[in-house]
Amino acid sequence: MAKETVANLDWNHLGFEYHDLPYSFNEEFKDGQWQGGTLTESSTLTLSEAAEVLHYGQEVFEGLKAYRTKDGHINLFRPEENAKRLANSAKRMLMEPYPEDKFVEAVKQVVLANEEFVPPYGTGGSLYIRPFLIGTQPIVGVAPADTYTFHIYATPVGAYINGLAPSPYTVSNYDRAAGAGTGQAKTSGNYASSLLPEIEAKKAGFADCLYLDPREHKYIDEFSGANFFGITKDGQFVTPKSDSILPSITKKSLLVLADDLGLNPVERKIEIDKELDDFAEAGAMGTAAVISPVGSLTYKGQKHVFYSEKEVGPVTTKLYNILYGIQEGDLEDTHGWITHVK
């Protein structure tokens, strides 16, 4: 397959798709140690037909973005948090964790090597970076692998959804992860199990579905790939506390910004039958979209509209502008979240 070229890209109309960029990063783990990582021009992996990842799903991944600033620098947002989370996910899946300091260095190398593909400031685009770790040992009887591949690819992406606009969501009858399962790990299996509910929700006209806690279906958990927040009518930022959701770095950051804004943020259980009408605004939080405003949530056949199905609420807008402003370098990084790649 031919490599992508800059001349072929329309910065203002990038989607969320794969482009085969010049450089990736690869490192193998074998004989009990990491073998040294390098940039590579190869964007294919060669695996045994019996590789652990293909049959027993030992895979964990991350997603982060590099942003071009107004003055031409390139920013990463809290990459050390992605490093830590990948290591935590790996531990849950009984995989060899990738060293956290090496993770950040490898991400920087990939961004710099593909620098011309970091979309220009002001286009809403960014360079999406996908680090992942897979078990590669050929294995038939179920056991953790003793060889692993850590790999990173990058691809330019546009604003996830065109601008900040509310979308309709529904509540799923399926679970994405089990109670005491792998919900806290960023692992491919959670996504495989959420494909069917997500596609069913989309066919029914929704942007995505919200999952409830898998034990009782009583409390709000999260979306397929984003955490949930609500702003109560008296102005509090509320987000679910649950052991079956993925700890979002966007969420972790918005909790801090909400506190700066005096929104008295709290992580607690949110009882869906009782609390939906208490929220004046709601949203989905994750790296891909930063915030996707939830215009409405259809639950048990009833549509609950939050701020408006057409317009984004003022608190959601403010939080989005501050977080995206810090990421793009337009606002001062008062919390020390930015790593300059250059």
Ligand SMILES: *Cc1c(COP(=O)(O)O)cnc(C)c1O
């Ligand atoms: C990656 C992910 C998120 C968002 O996490 P961020 O660190 O904010 O990008 C939320 N939920 C799930 C299930 C995820 O996989």
